[in-house]
Amino acid sequence: xxxxxxxxxxxxxxxxxxxxxxxxxxxxxxxxxxxxxxxxxxxxxxxxxxxxxxxxxxxxxxxxxxxxxxxxxxxxxxxxxxxxxxxxxxxxxxxxxxxxxxxxxxxxxxxxxxxxxxxxxxxxxxxxxxxxxxxxxxxxxxxxxxxxxxxxxxxxxxxxxxxxxxxxxxxxxxxxxxxxxxxxxxxxxxxxxxxxxxxxxxxxxxxxxxxxxxxxxxxxxxxxxxxxxxxxxxxxxxxxxxxxxxxxxxxxxxxxxxxxxxxxxxxxxxxxxxxxxxxxxxxxxxxxxxxxxxxxxxxxxxxxxxxxxxxxxxxxxxxxxxxxxxxxxxxxxxxxxxxxxxxxxxxxxxxxxxxxxxxxxxxxxxxxxxxxxxxxxxxxxxxxxxxxxxxxxxxxxxxxxxxxxxxxxxxxxxxxxxxxxxxxxxxxxx
Numbered sequence: 001x002x003x004x005x006x007x008x009x010x011x012x013x014x015x016x017x018x019x020x021x022x023x024x025x026x027x028x029x030x031x032x033x034x035x036x037x038x039x040x041x042x043x044x045x046x047x048x049x050x051x052x053x054x055x056x057x058x059x060x061x062x063x064x065x066x067x068x069x070x071x072x073x074x075x076x077x078x079x080x081x082x083x084x085x086x087x088x089x090x091x092x093x094x095x096x097x098x099x100x101x102x103x104x105x106x107x108x109x110x111x112x113x114x115x116x117x118x119x120x121x122x123x124x125x126x127x128x129x130x131x132x133x134x135x136x137x138x139x140x141x142x143x144x145x146x147x148x149x150x151x152x153x154x155x156x157x158x159x160x161x162x163x164x165x166x167x168x169x170x171x172x173x174x175x176x177x178x179x180x181x182x183x184x185x186x187x188x189x190x191x192x193x194x195x196x197x198x199x200x201x202x203x204x205x206x207x208x209x210x211x212x213x214x215x216x217x218x219x220x221x222x223x224x225x226x227x228x229x230x231x232x233x234x235x236x237x238x239x240x241x242x243x244x245x246x247x248x249x250x251x252x253x254x255x256x257x258x259x260x261x262x263x264x265x266x267x268x269x270x271x272x273x274x275x276x277x278x279x280x281x282x283x284x285x286x287x288x289x290x291x292x293x294x295x296x297x298x299x300x301x302x303x304x305x306x307x308x309x310x311x312x313x314x315x316x317x318x319x320x321x322x323x324x325x326x327x328x329x330x331x332x333x334x335x336x337x338x339x340x341x342x343x344x345x346x347x348x349x350x351x352x353x354x355x356x357x358x359x360x361x362x363x364x365x366x367x368x369x370x371x372x373x374x375x376x377x378x379x380x381x382x383x384x385x386x387x388x389x390x391x392x393x394x395x396x397x398x399x400x401x402x403x404x405x406x407x408x409x410x411x412x413x414x415x416x417x418x419x420x421x422x423x424x425x426x427x428x429x430x
Contacts, residue, residue, distance in 0.1 A: 172360075
């Protein structure tokens with residue numbers, strides 16, 4: 001009988017109709033696929049196959065990765081780049097492994113895989129998998145989803161993000177550092193909002209307080225920052241106290257639906273809208289519009305996805321939903337713009353910066369890999385693997401234009417029609 005790697009490679013090529021783009025190593029030490037010094041996909045335990053039989057598609061692959069049964073030796077980005085065309089976007093028709101396994105004709109081949117997979121039943125999902133989170137975007141489910149992602153330890157986030165503690169796309173120059181790029185991003189937001197001494201800023205989804213600190217320290221703004229993460233809030237309050245800015249910044253553990261003390265001169269929403277959900281997004285934009293004074297500005301910094309030919313068929317990425325951002329959703333850029341306009345905003349500028357996020361994610365992965373043993377001690381081997389895969393795969397997705405990130409500058413333009421923006425609307429750029 002052929003070795004495990006050869007049998008797996010043959011099965012995969014039969015299913016996909018094309019040769020494997022990476023070398024494969026199986027649990028018995030056998031190898032198959034292209035030779036050379038490229039990345040190697042390693043199946044360390046045939047339990048990974050059982051996961052893929054019982055959960056065909058991305059969730060089965062994700063469970064095997066998180067459990068350490070599936071790994072990559074060599075350049076992870078190159079492996080993901082090679083596999084992405086095969087798994088997600090084969091021949092540009094939306095096909096590939098993840099759609100093929102949903103085809104009943106193809107699934108008939110599961111018997112061959114099952115014989116390789118070994119005895120049943122399937123392994124239990126890793127403990128890090130979020131289950132039963134609901135998807136309703138109620139206050140309770142949103143709190144639980146945010147806690148799943150953010151309350152894993154501030155020390156772990158500090159290791160990954162670096163001293164800036166900014167968990168969103170940086171704004172890069174050709175030869176800048178991560179810290180410089182994050183400072184540029186915070187300042188770009190402040191300049192787009194035209195912050196000045198005494199302005200009242202609402203920072204929705206304030207994270208560890210970096211935007212609030214920058215706005216208060218550099219521009220003299222008075223800031224209210226809100227988050228659902230108690231760990232984030234505690235960390236932010238400590239930073240604010242250390243800088244002597246408690247008289248200018250208030251950090252609240254509060255749902256955005258419970259903010260009633262407007263009006264604000266400006267609102268920043270940086271990486272927040274992805275958590276709101278399609279069912280709540282119009283409500284979100286309506287609330288922000290109502291919290292702004294006439295003439296006030298909103299800066300909405302948001303990840304987007306490519307439009308689907310059939311938008312009704314859109315589904316949340318199973319790996320991201322189960323292990324990273326439960327209930328998170330991405331919308332096409334056009335839908336976000338339309339929703340802002342429907343709420344009453346005048347959208348004055350949209351800046352697409354997806355290449356900047358790819359650079360940011362690569363720096364975060366480098367931080368994680370450089371201090372891997374400590375990261376594992378701070379969280380767990382499983383959660384560290386989740387983050388490595390999530391960030392590396394996201395970097396490739398930004399680079400391949402599967403997802404993007406955009407800054408929308410919108411104004412609650414008063415009846416007079418005076419927007420308050422300069423005639424040359426890009427004067428905030430350097």
